[in-house]
Amino acid sequence: MEQKLLPEIRARYACREFLSDAVSSGDTAAVLEAGRLAPSGFGLEPWRFVVVADDPTRRAMAQACFGQIPVVTAPVLVAIMAMVEQLHPGSDYVRARFETEARGQPVDAIHAAYQAFYRADTIAAWAVGQCNFAAAHMLLQATHLGLASCPIGGFDSAQVARVLRLPLGEIPALVIAFGHCAHSQPERLRKSSVT
Amino acid sequence: MEQKLLPEIRARYACREFLSDAVSSGDTAAVLEAGRLAPSGFGLEPWRFVVVADDPTRRAMAQACFGQIPVVTAPVLVAIMAMVEQLHPGSDYVRARFETEARGQPVDAIHAAYQAFYRADTIAAWAVGQCNFAAAHMLLQATHLGLASCPIGGFDSAQVARVLRLPLGEIPALVIAFGHCAHSQPERLRKSSVT
Numbered sequence: 001m002e003q004k005l006l007p008e009i010r011a012r013y014a015c016r017e018f019l020s021d022a023v024s025s026g027d028t029a030a031v032l033e034a035g036r037l038a039p040s041g042f043g044l045e046p047w048r049f050v051v052v053a054d055d056p057t058r059r060a061m062a063q064a065c066f067g068q069i070p071v072v073t074a075p076v077l078v079a080i081m082a083m084v085e086q087l088h089p090g091s092d093y094v095r096a097r098f099e100t101e102a103r104g105q106p107v108d109a110i111h112a113a114y115q116a117f118y119r120a121d122t123i124a125a126w127a128v129g130q131c132n133f134a135a136a137h138m139l140l141q142a143t144h145l146g147l148a149s150c151p152i153g154g155f156d157s158a159q160v161a162r163v164l165r166l167p168l169g170e171i172p173a174l175v176i177a178f179g180h181c182a183h184s185q186p187e188r189l190r191k192s193s194v195t
Numbered sequence: 196m197e198q199k200l201l202p203e204i205r206a207r208y209a210c211r212e213f214l215s216d217a218v219s220s221g222d223t224a225a226v227l228e229a230g231r232l233a234p235s236g237f238g239l240e241p242w243r244f245v246v247v248a249d250d251p252t253r254r255a256m257a258q259a260c261f262g263q264i265p266v267v268t269a270p271v272l273v274a275i276m277a278m279v280e281q282l283h284p285g286s287d288y289v290r291a292r293f294e295t296e297a298r299g300q301p302v303d304a305i306h307a308a309y310q311a312f313y314r315a316d317t318i319a320a321w322a323v324g325q326c327n328f329a330a331a332h333m334l335l336q337a338t339h340l341g342l343a344s345c346p347i348g349g350f351d352s353a354q355v356a357r358v359l360r361l362p363l364g365e366i367p368a369l370v371i372a373f374g375h376c377a378h379s380q381p382e383r384l385r386k387s388s389v390t
Contacts, residue, residue, distance in 0.1 A: 009336060012234070034201060036386075037204055037385060041348040042348075097386070103381070103382075117349065125320035129327055136233065137204055141204060144199075190232060191292070
C-alpha cells in the first residue's frame with residue numbers, strides 16, 4: 001500500500017511554524033498554476049487567488065487570522081477567494097466557462113443542468129467548498145517543491161475582505177501559508193479507514 | 196513552470212467514458228488511503244468512503260447519477276459521504292478527533308474555536324466542501340496509478356442515500372468514477388491565471 005501512494009500525499013503535513021526563509025517567485029507561480037489546474041463542478045473554477053508576500057499585508061492578514069502562528073511566520077500566503085456573484089446562471093462569467101467547457105458542442109444541456117442546480121442561498125457555500133479542490137492541489141504542489149504549507153480556515157472573513165480589498169461578490173474561502181517549516185513532519189494522526 | 200509542476204497535476208483530467216477493464220483491489224485501496232490522508236478543517240475528517248464495484252449497485256448508482264456516461268461505464272465508483280450529524284460540538288466523534296489532534300495538549304481552545312464556528316444550518320454544506328480535499332487526493336492518486344477518473348457532483352442525493360443505505364446524518368458529497376479511459380487526455384481548458 002505505502003509504495004503505491006503518491007509520495008507528496010505521504011509527505012504533506014500542516015506546518016505549525018515557518019522559518020523566515022523566502023519562497024522563490026517561481027515556486028509561488030508553480031503553486032498557483034497547480035491551483036489553476038484543479039477540477040471544479042460544472043467546470044466553473046469559481047476561485048481567484050491572491051498572493052500576499054509584503055510585510056504590511058502579511059501582518060494585517062495575520063491579525064485577520066487571529067494571530068495563528070503559521071500565518072504570522074509564513075513568508076508567503078495565498079488567499080483563495082470564492083466567486084459568488086458571478087455564479088448567477090446566465091452571467092457573462094458562467095456563459096464564458098460553459099462555452100469553453102462545451103468544446104464546440106451545444107451548451108443548452110449544461111445551462112439547464114446548472115439552472116436546476118443553482119440556488120442563491122446555497123451557492124456561496126458551494127463555491128467555498130469548490131475552492132478546496134484548488135487548495136489541495138496547491139498543498140501537494142508545495143510538497144513537490146520541498147515547501148511546507150498550512151491551510152487556515154479560521155479567520156475574520158470581513159477583515160480579510162478589507163485587507164485584500166475584495167470586490168463585492170467574492171468571499172474568502174481559505175488562506176494557505178507556505179514556506180520552510182521550523183519543525184519536521186509530525187506523526188500522522190487519522191481515523192482508521194472505513195469503507 | 197511546466198517542469199516544476201507535480202506530474203499528476205499536469206496529467207489528471209476528467210474521463211468522459213471508461214473501458215470495461217477492471218481496477219485492482221490494491222489500486223482501489225491506495226485511492227481510499229490517499230483520501231484518508233487528506234487535510235480537513237479542525238482535523239475533523241468529516242467523510243466516509245463507500246466503494247461500489249458490483250454490477251447491481253453500479254447500475255443503481257448510474258441511475259441516481261442521471262445516466263451520466265462516466266458513472267455508467269466505470270468499473271469502480273467511490274462515493275464520498277459528508278458526515279453531518281456527528282459534527283455537533285461535543286459529540287463523541289468531535290471529542291475523539293480533537294483529543295487526537297491535540298496530541299496530548301489541552302483541547303479547550305479547539306473546542307471553543309469549533310463552538311464559535313459551528314452553525315447547525317451551515318455545517319452540512321461545510322462538511323460537503325471538506326470532502327473535496329479527500330476527492331482531490333483520490334483523483335491525483337488515481338493518476339499516479341495510471342488510472343483515469345471523473346468526479347460527479349450531479350446526482351439525486353436522496354436516491355444515492357437509498358442505494359447506499361446511508362445512515363441518517365450522512366449526505367452524499369461526491370461520486371468519483373475510476374477506471375481506464377476510453378479516450379486520451381483532452382486539451383486542457385482553463386481560465387487564465389489572475390493573481
